[in-house]
Amino acid sequence: MPSSPIWPIMSGVSHAEDLHQPSRLTSDTGTTRPEELDRLVRGARDGDEDAFRLLYRQIHPRLLRYVRTLVGDEAEDVTSEAWLHIARDIASFRGDIDGFRGWAATIARHRALDHVRYHKRRPADQTPTGELPELPADDDTETAALDLLSTKTALTLIARLPRDQAEIIILRVVVGLDVKTVAKILGKRAGAVRTAAHRGLRRLEHLLNDLERPQ
Amino acid sequence: VKDHGLDPDTAERMLRGERTGPRPLADLLAAVTAEPTAEELTGEDAASAAFAAARSAPERRPRRAWQSLSFALKAAGALLALLAGGVTVAADSQHLPGPLGGDHPHHARTPRISRTLRTRTPSPVPSHETPGRSREHHAHCTRPTTHARSGGRSVSTDLKVSVPHLPVHTKKLPTPRVDGPETVSAPVPTDVSPSAEVSAGR
Numbered sequence: 425m426p427s428s429p430i431w432p433i434m435s436g437v438s439h440a441e442d443l444h445q446p447s448r449l450t451s452d453t454g455t456t457r458p459e460e461l462d463r464l465v466r467g468a469r470d471g472d473e474d475a476f477r478l479l480y481r482q483i484h485p486r487l488l489r490y491v492r493t494l495v496g497d498e499a500e501d502v503t504s505e506a507w508l509h510i511a512r513d514i515a516s517f518r519g520d521i522d523g524f525r526g527w528a529a530t531i532a533r534h535r536a537l538d539h540v541r542y543h544k545r546r547p548a549d550q551t552p553t554g555e556l557p558e559l560p561a562d563d564d565t566e567t568a569a570l571d572l573l574s575t576k577t578a579l580t581l582i583a584r585l586p587r588d589q590a591e592i593i594i595l596r597v598v599v600g601l602d603v604k605t606v607a608k609i610l611g612k613r614a615g616a617v618r619t620a621a622h623r624g625l626r627r628l629e630h631l632l633n634d635l636e637r638p639q
Numbered sequence: 640v641k642d643h644g645l646d647p648d649t650a651e652r653m654l655r656g657e658r659t660g661p662r663p664l665a666d667l668l669a670a671v672t673a674e675p676t677a678e679e680l681t682g683e684d685a686a687s688a689a690f691a692a693a694r695s696a697p698e699r700r701p702r703r704a705w706q707s708l709s710f711a712l713k714a715a716g717a718l719l720a721l722l723a724g725g726v727t728v729a730a731d732s733q734h735l736p737g738p739l740g741g742d743h744p745h746h747a748r749t750p751r752i753s754r755t756l757r758t759r760t761p762s763p764v765p766s767h768e769t770p771g772r773s774r775e776h777h778a779h780c781t782r783p784t785t786h787a788r789s790g791g792r793s794v795s796t797d798l799k800v801s802v803p804h805l806p807v808h809t810k811k812l813p814t815p816r817v818d819g820p821e822t823v824s825a826p827v828p829t830d831v832s833p834s835a836e837v838s839a840g841r
Contacts, residue, residue, distance in 0.1 A: 468690075476690045480683050485675035504682050511689035578670035596654040598671050622650045625664060629645055632663040 456482075461521035468514050476514070480507070483525065486599045487532045489575065493583040493590045494536040502539050506532040526605040529595060533609060581631060582624075589624030592617055 461482065467475025487506060492499035509531050517527060582590050588610065595606045607614045645661060653660045653668055660668075 471694050473687060473690060473694075477683055477687055480686050481680060484682065484686075485679045488679055489671060500682070504685060507682065507686040508689045511686055512693045514690070515693065573666060573670040575670050575673050575676075578667050581667065582671065593654070594671070597656055597668055600656065618651075621654055622645075622647055625650045625653065626645050628667060629661065629664050632667060636663065 458521060465517070465519070465521050465524045469517055471515070476511070479524070483528055486525075487528055489579055489598045490529060490591075490594045491532050491536050492576075492579050493594050494533070494587075495539050496583070498539060502535050503532060506535045509535070522602075522605070525599055526601055526609060529599050529601065530609050533591075581635075582628065584631065585624050585627055588612075589620050589627065592621045593624050593628075596621060 461479075464475045464479045464482070468479050484503065484507070488499055488503045491503045491506070495502050506528070510528055517524065519527065579594075582593055584590075585593070591610065592606055595601045595609065596603070601609070603614045603617050606612075607617045610617065612620075645664070649660045653665065656668075656672065658665065658669065
């Protein structure tokens with residue numbers, strides 16, 4: 425594992441599959457280097473509560489956003505359940521920060537799907553177009569409107585994709601997983617994950633273009 | 640042109656979190672990777688409390704695979720021993736034939752029972768003996784189960800759900816027979832019944 429930064433900022437630095445972290449989803453903890461994050465995982469595994477808290481601040485917002493695309497407004501509750509599970513089992517976790525992200529995402533996903541099964545509905549998929557919050561007003565210019573795009577609105581838009589595409593995009597862009605890990609979590613082949621992700625992005629482009637040009 | 644602007648290479652770089660690609664889409668991805676709000680950082684105390692609670696319950700933490708396995712084996716052994724004991728008791732008290740065949744004249748088989756007990760005693764990990772022992776049970780149970788089948792049902796059904804079937808029995812037998820605690824042996828004939836069918840056919 426090269427010791428290059430895990431949060432590559434701006435253009436074209438990452439060529440390796442594992443250097444794909446989102447650049448802005450960092451918290452103010454300052455612990456963004458991979459060795460630091462690995463250290464937090466080890467510390468939490470060995471019972472260091474401070475390490476666990478710092479890890480929570482790093483990972484929780486990502487999980488929350490991922491779960492939001494699966495269960496909508498129930499995301500807080502479902503993600504909290506996932507953390508109870510993580511807190512209970514982290515002592516037996518083996519792996520680095522990338523492994524931890526994948527493990528945590530798997531747990532969150534199981535909780536979310538349990539929730540969906542239990543309630544027999546998928547709010548994220550059923551959001552009608554009219555319910556999208558904070559759509560850009562007509563008199564805004566395109567760029568101004570999109571600059572104002574909130575995280576929640578953006579997630580709601582992504583949740584309008586077919587679920588596998590939405591999940592893959594969020595797992596890769598937000599949770600920061602590589603193709604292989606996503607494939608493992610979803611039980612798909614890596615090639616299928618790549619294809620679905622690209623298809624999803626193109627679909628999002630269409631969706632955004634439609635929103636920008638209200639009929 | 641705009642609709643086809645996203646080539647696979649750019650898409651892949653966007654998926655890795657690079658700030659690149661066509662504008663509206665790049666902005667959307669920027670929005671989903673924005674700094675977490677205070678609202679998104681709640682729950683830390685609850686998670687941390689769960690973490691501390693898990694730490695203070697030390698038995699749960701170091702459970703390894705082999706411990707689970709050994710527990711499972713012990714449980715399976717205990718279950719088999721229980722079942723074997725059940726069938727022995729049932730055979731002894733001649734309750735095995737079940738509600739419909741219960742009043743056939745019976746047979747003493749004390750020597751065989753003692754053999755069963757002897758083989759059962761030293762078996763902490765009995766999984767390999769299972770087929771042999773169930774054949775042995777079969778030897779014990781052949782006659783009773785045959786009776787039960789001649790009564791028109793498979794043994795397992797009769798014994799397992801004897802309570803729901805009670806009204807049916809009451810029709811046929813004016814005073815329905817209340818079986819004692821020996822009916823604990825009910826699950827056993829499930830193992831036995833396939834071979835019992837074979838022998839019943841003979």
